[in-house]
Amino acid sequence: MAEYTLHCFAQSGNAYKPALYLNLVGADWAPRFVDFFNGAGRTPEFLAINEMGEIPVLDHGEVRLTQSGVILDYLVEQFGQFGWRDETERREILRWILFDNHKFTANIATWRFLINFAPKPMAPEVMDFMKGRAKVGAKVLAQHLESRDFVVGDRPTVADISLAGYVFYENEYPIDWARDYPPIHAWAERIKALPGWKHPYELMPGYPLKKG
């Protein structure tokens, strides 16, 4: 049995964040597939694992963690990589992870879900609203990255890994990073170049999607 088990599925950019971390540091880890699109996240068994009904969940021995930001924070403590050099940097990383969770990932992920996976099409007003919200988050990140290679400090940290959760699902939402947000495209290419980087569909089970 692997040292770390990540409850995840391929389409989950939130699960990709810890999956990518674990792969980048060469951890002994294994994915445990959650059949999200067939309701596995809503079962009593899964709610006993995470009362929030959310993926990802990380198991490490007796430790069970949810919320990708908390998991990344824990993994930095375990591996000492992609972390902070001092408390000021730790707070700056936390600031970007919170921004990612409520504005960058949250809007892109919801928009992408509605485009690709929603059981029925949403009203155009809803889609326009989601597009606008996604663009607000993207603009903030792009401006921040105009003058720097990574989000905090001069090297990749868990802030980058968190914010990168959904950027590699190209063609699943109508943003072309290279055309629309060149600083985000350049940053994503730098993350892609890290040894151990893999696309979410290569790292986690469940792609292509099978609806049963």
Ligand SMILES: N[C@@H](CCC(=O)N[C@@H](CS)C(=O)NCC(=O)O)C(=O)O
């Ligand atoms: N802030 C959470 C978000 C987790 C999340 O929303 N996961 C999705 C899958 S990508 C989920 O399980 N959603 C179920 C729901 O919203 O009810 C994190 O970063 O872990």
